[in-house]
Structures are given as structure tokens and as C-alpha cells.
Amino acid sequence: MSLISTAQVVLDLPPTDRHEATRTMAQTLVADGRCTDLDLFLDDVRKREEQMATGLPGGIGIPHARSAGISTPSLVFGRSASGIDWGAEDGPATLIFLIAAPDGGGQEHLAILAKLARKLMRKDFRQALTDAVTETEVVEIIEREVVNA
Template identity: 35%
Template sequence: MISPKWILVDEIVSDKKECIRKLIHALEASGDVQDAEGLLSDIMEREGLSSTAVGSGCAIPHAHSASITATRVAAARLHEPIDFGSQDGDQVQLVFLMAGPKKDTGIHLKVLSKVARLLHDPAYRSRFLEASDAESFYAVLCQTET
């Protein structure tokens, strides 16, 4: 569901929408994104309901969308934190974008829950923030599977 090719490390963005757009662009390499603008619209619509910032400088923007054929995750560690509309007022530096078709609701919820648990763990957050590149970031994720 995630590949080092879809992980952006020290990415420079000015706002939430640009961050989400860059993550969708990264996901296009999967071949599963059929309509990048449609996917952006679906994710921004979900963001309009309530921020997907989960606290501690992390966010998980997500959506079910007809614009993607399989559930995929892209991630970014931002060079500088940005405002994501977090309830705790903290800016966000770690972003995991998740998108999938409506038929994958069970998978979507399972992955969303797993990512949220990881991001609430200070040790994992620290390891993501310290990763030197996309491969190292991915390795932190792979170590969580054990």
C-alpha cells in the first residue's frame, strides 16, 4: 500500500493544499490514480468536514474516491511545519495521505487506525523525523509490522 517512491522527505510546501497535491502527485507513480484533480477534490472535501490533523504535529488526510483504483498511502516529512487546522494549534510536519475506492472501506479503516496509532507513539514520530531519506522512512514503517 506504500512504497518509498511515494514518500517525500524534507518536502517544501506553503500550505495544506499544496502538501496534499504533492502527495497525490507522488501516488500517481503507482498507476492507481485515474484522476489526480478528482482525488484532490475528494480529499479537500473531507478536510472541509474537519481537519485530519491528529495532534503532535501529524496529519492523515484521507478519502474514499472514484479517482483511485486501490487503497494507497503516501507520506511526507515536511522541511518546515505548516498549518493544517489542528485542534491543538500545532503545526504539522508529518503527513500520511491515504486514499482508496469506496469498496475498500474495511481496509481503509484498518490502515487509518494503524497509522494513527503509530503517530501517537512519540518513539515512532521521532524515528520518522530523524529518517535520512525515503528508504529510511519506509524502513521505520516496515519495522512496525513485526
């Protein structure tokens, strides 16, 4: 299964806190079986956030966890017009990347997640995702820049 499909793109997250936003995004993983235990996964993500908030400068949030509740390495992309506080010093996050990895996942998939993490530091990549109009466009950008790069 690929890293992300159009079902895992949420272009207009409602204004809320980061835990609710994470739940909204994580729910998209349940429908097609990428996530087998939602509460366990949310718990693992929350633990990681409590260790150190994953908000980054430039309006980015990257909630993530390796969790037994996940069956396929997956990415959920969320966008919030008003921004959601993700603990970064310079303000709320408008681009949220929820990264879900299975406990002890295969090297090949972990390598793709590593590539994604590196791409997140690229301005042009972030700008393209900010400008994308449709879910299909988002998936295409990620497939082109990360999966097939």
C-alpha cells in the same frame, strides 16, 4: 501492492499551504497507477478537510479520503521542516500522512490502514519517522511497524 514505496516518500516538502502540499504528495500516486483520477481524489480529500481539518496536536496532518479515484490503498509520507498549517490548534504540521483508500476497499487493506492510524498515536513511531534520513528508511519503518507487525 504494498502500502507505500520509496516513491511515496517526500522528505522535504516546500513551504506552502495544505492544499498544494496535498497535491504534491498525491501526484506520487499517479505515476504507478495507485491513483487513477487525481482531481477527483484531491476533491474528495478537500471535502474531508472542509468537514473538519485533519491537523492533530504534535505536528501531525492526516489528510485522507475514500475515493473512486484511488485503485490501491496507499500511504504517502511527507515531511516539512518549516511546518505547514493543517488546522491544528497547537501549530503547523511537520509530519504529513496522506491516506488514500479506494471506494469500498477490501477488509484486509482497511485493517492495515486502521493499524497505521493507531501507530500514528505512538510517540516512538513518530520520532522514528522524524529522524529517518532516507526514503528507504521511512518505508522500512512503516513496513516493520504497520504492515508486518
